[in-house]
Structures are given as structure tokens and as C-alpha cells.
Amino acid sequence: MHVNRKLAAVAASAAALSLVLSACAAGSTPGDKPSLRTHEDVTVYTWWASGVEKQGLDKLAEVFEQQHPGITFVNDGVMGGGGSSTSKEYLQTRLETQDPPDTFAAHAGAELDDYIEGGFIQDLTPLYKKLGLKEVFPKSLMDQLKTQDGKIYSVPSNIHRANLLWANPAVLEKHGLDTSGQYEDLDSFIADLETLKQAGVEYPLSVANEWPQVHLLETVLLGELGAEAYDGLWDGTTDWNGPEVTAALEDYKQLLSFSNPTRNEMEWDAASTMVVEGKSAFNIMGDWALPVYAAEGRQYGKDYVVVPSPGTNGVFDFLADSFTMSTGILDEDAARAWLETVSSKEGQLEFNRIKGSIPARTDVDPGQFNEYQKTAFESFNNDPIVSSVAHGAAVPVSQLTKITAAAVAFEKDGDVAKLQAALAASAG
CATH class of the missing domain: 3.40.190.10 (Periplasmic binding protein-like II)
Incomplete structure (x- = not known):
């Protein structure tokens, strides 16, 4: 039979977990053997x-x-x-x-x-x-x-496919932009974000908390570097300190400047809802967001569009x-x-x-x-496949933890050189 067990103690670093632990009754006393079951x-x-x-x-x-x-x-x-x-x-x-x-x-x-x-x-x-x-x-x-x-x-x-851009075509049409939401590169995407901002859309790109920010960073790196050089970041063949990476991080900084200042307090699905409600025009998120957009009879291609994130058409970012x-x-x-x-x-x-x-x-x-x-x-069966970093396919947990810490620090200070150095150090 299953035995109800509780965790007796956790190290000092687990202070941040106290709410989680109190919400989860299942645990054990350290050293206990697994319970006998039938x-x-x-x-x-x-x-x-x-x-x-x-x-x-x-x-x-x-x-x-x-x-x-x-x-x-x-x-x-x-x-x-x-x-x-x-x-x-x-x-x-x-x-x-x-x-x-x-x-x-x-x-x-x-x-x-x-x-x-x-x-x-x-x-x-x-x-x-x-x-x-x-x-x-x-x-x-x-x-x-x-x-x-x-x-x-x-x-x-x-x-799952990670490299997706979700868009509200009504917002794009209202401001004279292409309602397909498709962008060949990050420069053209950033230009349209600027157009929306100037037209009064306060937060053209919705962004959520820690891991969605790493997710956004990942798609920017893929869009700027291309599939082969992106893969090279994780196998050591692409120089983290190279100018292409610097350019990608500058783009990432610009994208954050078009987003909601409440991002650190927002979960990914709330950021998706901002696009559904027309408060933002775009969100970059994987296809687990589909049920948020498709709820209540909303139609694909009419009420929302979903396409590869800017610069990543023809690549499948896998997890x-x-x-x-x-x-x-x-x-x-x-x-x-x-x-x-x-x-x-x-x-x-x-x-x-x-x-x-x-x-x-x-x-x-x-x-x-x-x-x-x-x-x-269609894409998974035919396009080059790369591995998601934010979602565990490209790097082990220990490296992702360092990358996440670098992204969190960058959200506060906006220092591209510091972010690039931290990302390079995470690969060491």
C-alpha cells in the first residue's frame, strides 16, 4: 500500500520552495526506503x-x-x-x-x-x-x-515546436501591417513593433516571467544565427563571444523594450491572453499555447495566426x-x-x-x-531539427540554471556585455 510521507528538512536554499512544499503533502523522512506496494x-x-x-x-x-x-x-x-x-x-x-x-x-x-x-x-x-x-x-x-x-x-x-510567433491579425490590420505575421528576419519584425508602438499600442510584444524570457532569447538566437550556428552554441563550435551573438543579444534587448513591464509577475498563458484580447499584437511561445488561442470558438487564420518566429522559417525547434x-x-x-x-x-x-x-x-x-x-x-517531417535550450533538449539542468540566472539579471540591468559573458561562462 502507498504510505503517506513528509519531508523533514530541506537545505537553506530550499527557503524559496516553502510555498511549494506546504502545498504538496507527499514526501518522506530522509533515508526512508521506498514503500512496499502491491x-x-x-x-x-x-x-x-x-x-x-x-x-x-x-x-x-x-x-x-x-x-x-x-x-x-x-x-x-x-x-x-x-x-x-x-x-x-x-x-x-x-x-x-x-x-x-x-x-x-x-x-x-x-x-x-x-x-x-x-x-x-x-x-x-x-x-x-x-x-x-x-x-x-x-x-x-x-x-x-x-x-x-x-x-x-x-x-x-x-x-512540441518552440519557435512560434502568435499574432492577432485584427491589431495588425488596424495599423496597416501584414496580417500573416510572417517575418523573414528580426529586423523587419522590430520595425513593425516600432510602428505599433508609435501608433499607440503600448506593449506590442507580450512577455512573461523567467522561463518564457529564456524561451524568447532562444528563438532570437536561432533567428539571428541560423540552425547550424545555433546548434554550435551547445556543442562548442559557435563562439559565444562572436559578433553574431552580440547582434542577437542586442535584438533581444530591443524586443524586451517593446514588452509589458509586468512580465516578471506574469505566467506564459497570461501573456498569450494579452494577444487574444488585443492588448498586444504578438507573443513568442511554443505550441502548448494553442488551446489558449483556440478557446471559445476562435478560428485559426482568422482570430489568430501562428507562424515560425522571425528568421526561423524552415527550422523546427524541438522539445x-x-x-x-x-x-x-x-x-x-x-x-x-x-x-x-x-x-x-x-x-x-x-x-x-x-x-x-x-x-x-x-x-x-x-x-x-x-x-x-x-x-x-509537416515541418517536423521535412525541416532541419534543432534542440530547445529553454525546455531541456539542448543542455543539462545545471547549464540551463546558469542561463536562466543570466537572463534574470539581464532583465534588471540590460547589460548586453554582461549577459554575453555570463552565457559564455555557462558553457564552460
Whole structure:
């Protein structure tokens, strides 16, 4: 049976987590062994605590309990949309105090490196063979999932596209701008932001708090550098101190100047709502924002448009929400059952219909998805793929933490040289 446990103490750095910890009853006394279970439940840790993310998780849990009626889904997660530093710090505390959830959400790719090195998650390569996943996941995805030694440590529930610009065509039309929202480069985008600002649109570009700012920075780097040089930032072949990076950071500074000063207090979905309501013309965010725009009968191409972010047309900036299996759990069969549902055709269909992403499986009919998602299928299958830094595909958690700290500092001081130096140092 599942035992209710509480965390006794956390190091001084966890003071910032106090609200999260008080909201989450599940924990353990440091040193406790995992509770004995009889395949009656599976504890699943995610940051999907509200909105469409929670709806998607609930639908996946519904499919799970239909496929595995003898096992109860237990939502063991916390607040923190997008895998914020708070939710990751709390998860890390649980892993280090031997209180792991059976399975937890993490972004596929380099984000898993720290968990692998720490011995916190298990090699799932045998499960891939058992379920035949190598035959139904595309090679381009498998290349993103494999470690250098060819092992696989997570099962993706979806494929998200990060490099997207969302726009309100009514606002653009009112001010004589192209309602398609498409921009070949950042310079032309910045010029239209200036036009909107001069015309009285106070905040032409909506921006939210920490990780959405890193997300914005990522798309600016991709738009300025191109796919190959962008990839080089993460594998060491592009010089962080080069003039192209400086130019990108100057563009990033300009973009922030056109945004709302309330950004640090705003979640990503509230920034999206600013575009829906016509308070802003644009927002740069991944396709998990789709349900915000498509709600209440709003129509794609009429009430909102979504296109590749400026300068990134023909490139797919990849991330995937995926699930691991923790080490140190005694009920591995229940965890495997959850991963089976996550990877199943029905699970991927139902989850992604809600989430705005596309399935990882190639045998799910694109015709069952909306018009935006069909464009995502097309791009993923045909365009060069790069890895998202803000969402864990390009760099491990330790490096992303440094990048986020640099972005937070820059939001306060606007010092491009300092930001560039900090980003260069993060790669060391």
C-alpha cells in the first residue's frame, strides 16, 4: 500500500520552495526506503497543475486507468508550468532523499544528463524493445532520445515546436501591417513593433516571467544565427563571444523594450491572453499555447495566426515532454504500465489533441488533428531539427540554471556585455 510521507528538512536554499512544499503533502523522512506496494498505484510527478496541461494529464490518466484498471493513477506533482526551476528543485530534493515518484516528467534530451549521472533514472532501452517503440518513433526523434552510448532513458508523450510567433491579425490590420505575421528576419519584425508602438499600442510584444524570457532569447538566437550556428552554441563550435551573438543579444534587448513591464509577475498563458484580447499584437511561445488561442470558438487564420518566429522559417525547434522510471522504486511494473500508456497510440492521440503538440508515434493519423498541428507534422517531417535550450533538449539542468540566472539579471540591468559573458561562462 502507498504510505503517506513528509519531508523533514530541506537545505537553506530550499527557503524559496516553502510555498511549494506546504502545498504538496507527499514526501518522506530522509533515508526512508521506498514503500512496499502491491501494484495498486503509480505515482506520477509533473508540473502540469492547471489549465490545459492539467487537462492533458487528466486525459492521459483516464486512458491509463482504462488500459490498466488494476492500477490507480496518483498525481504526485506540483505547480510550476514549463518545468520551472522551483518544480525541478523540489523533484531533485525528493530524488536525493530517496523519496522518488515512480515516474516523473522531464524534457527529452540533455535535461536528463544530470539525472542519469546521479543514478536517479533507469535505462528504458529494454522497454523500447518490448513495446516496439523503435519501429513507431521516427529516426529524427530517436536521435534526440539516445545518449552517447545508445541508451534511452525516457518515453516521449509528444513533440512540441518552440519557435512560434502568435499574432492577432485584427491589431495588425488596424495599423496597416501584414496580417500573416510572417517575418523573414528580426529586423523587419522590430520595425513593425516600432510602428505599433508609435501608433499607440503600448506593449506590442507580450512577455512573461523567467522561463518564457529564456524561451524568447532562444528563438532570437536561432533567428539571428541560423540552425547550424545555433546548434554550435551547445556543442562548442559557435563562439559565444562572436559578433553574431552580440547582434542577437542586442535584438533581444530591443524586443524586451517593446514588452509589458509586468512580465516578471506574469505566467506564459497570461501573456498569450494579452494577444487574444488585443492588448498586444504578438507573443513568442511554443505550441502548448494553442488551446489558449483556440478557446471559445476562435478560428485559426482568422482570430489568430501562428507562424515560425522571425528568421526561423524552415527550422523546427524541438522539445518533448517525456516520462522516466525512477531508480529505487519497488513497484516497477506499475511504472512500466504508465510508460506503456504514454507511448500507446490511444494515449498519444488523446493527450496531444488537448496539448497542442503532435504525437511522437508515426502511426497516428495527422487528419485527426487541427490545422496548426498539421503544419507541425509537416515541418517536423521535412525541416532541419534543432534542440530547445529553454525546455531541456539542448543542455543539462545545471547549464540551463546558469542561463536562466543570466537572463534574470539581464532583465534588471540590460547589460548586453554582461549577459554575453555570463552565457559564455555557462558553457564552460
